[in-house]
Amino acid sequence: MIDVDEIRNPQIQMFGLTGADTVYTFYHDETNNIRKLHVGEQGLNVPELKTFVLGGVVHEGPQRPLDLSSLRQVMRIQPSAHEIKLKHVAKGEFLDILKSSKLTAFLQWIADNDLMLHYHELDPLYWSVVDVIDSILPELGNSMLIEYHALLKSDFAEIVRHELPFVVDLFRRYDYPDIVPQNREPFLNELIDLVERNAGLLDEGMNAMMLKGVLQAGRSLDELAFIEGFSARKLIEDFSAFYRNRVAVFKNSKHIMDMETEIRDAFEDVQLSCNGEPFTNYLFSDSHSEAGIQLSDIAVGVIGKMHTYLSQTSAEEVDRERAALTGAALENAELLRDLIDNSNAANRAFLHHVASLHDIDKLDRFLRFADGRYA
Structure with missing residues (x-):
């Protein structure tokens, strides 16, 4: 067993985190989980390295109902679609999906329903x-x-x-x-x-x-x-430690995670404890039955594409492509900026980056935060 305080306390001290004791309800999904990263005789086992993101939506307090009927209506999701996913919003790479009016509806709905974003971003390289x-x-x-x-x-x-x-x-x-x-x-x-x-x-x-x-x-x-x-x-054996970190840092909160069997099995193999007792402030659930996980699928999909784009694009090109945004793409960039900014203001521990400072600077350049910087 691993005691959650052994995980959370060093992080709270290292990063000066406040608000980690507040009660929230987190919904988690992931994108770009390559499972393992090894060096073989012919190179890496993964042909293209994309940014791993674990995150989704979060709200303060205990779990509350999330009714997606109004979102499905404004996004014109067919009744035959049992759940909404990123593919229903837009397809393509980051600059492609920014042009989607359905993404505008999604980001605005998140803001209007008192939801915030949270995510852990990791550049595997x-x-x-x-x-x-x-x-x-x-x-x-x-x-x-x-x-x-x-x-x-x-x-x-x-x-x-x-x-x-x-x-x-x-x-x-x-x-x-x-x-x-x-x-x-x-x-x-x-x-x-x-x-x-x-x-x-x-x-x-x-x-x-x-x-x-x-x-x-x-x-x-x-x-x-x-x-x-x-x-x-x-180089990387699995990503379960990042799940444990999120659960441990916000140990007073509830964490509802998309059913990833490898992660669930890892949690069962190395269990969490608190003061010697089993610790279970989390559960694994099916996205069909959890509206928050469906929202998180879209959120982490967009964020994962954004950070992958930033890691693969020069600062000069980021500046040029940001300056060229118009219409829905510009509106979505600003909505995404405001959601991230508001989430960071609500609790700095919501957003965590394991990435180059140069790539985080490109995040500033693209989203253009009001104070010109983002931590």
Whole structure:
């Protein structure tokens, strides 16, 4: 068993979260769950990495009825459709679905019915590679560098993304994250070369020098704690930990999750507890019978497409495409911005990103939050 306080307390302290004790009702669905991410002889087991999103809609207080009849009517959903899903709203990639008038109706309905958005966003590539920096930086005892921890990881991920085939082959050759001691220095030397030839990707020359310096310093360490002694070539084993985190952080709330058998089985294999007693503030339910899960399917589908688009698009192109929005696409971008902004204002713990600062900056650029920034 895992005690929920062992999961939640460090996160509350680390991120300065408030409002985690408030009672809410969360509905959860997911998108882009690749199950596992491994390095094989021919490369990654997944042909295209998209952003994983776990989230949906949430409201304050105990569970209340959610009547979707008015939403189905305004979205013109046929009676033969037993549930509403993203495919009933729009199809295509992020910029395509933004043009949908049905998406306008959906986002406005969410706002009008006192619902908020919540989500945990995870870039699987970022998550898989930043252990390199996390293995080195805390061991150096340099308080100035620690201040740039998130930026260093973001810069490293940016360079890795630019030369992903090379890095995947590097991971294969060195059995990352199971680097043996004798390979520590040659592994880091290849990463140093990678940074040197891609220094121009980073905004400031100092950024590349700082990143290179951290990797160089890693060669003198006795171990690289997070990339030695783990399963060779296995980058992500499953996503159940992110479900547990959401359930644990909001332990006084009710969590209604779409029935994902692998996640349900993982919860059964490693059960949660509180003060030594079984802890079950969650349940797995069928989307047919839970209107909140149907709403969450659409919400996470849109958010997942948005964050995947941002991770695959340059900041300059994001600026150009945002400036070109008109009509329904512009209205939907503004509605989505307002929903995210209001949710963040209601409770900062609703929204969590495991992603590059550069991609979060692109979120600011595209949605254009009123204060010019989003955390």
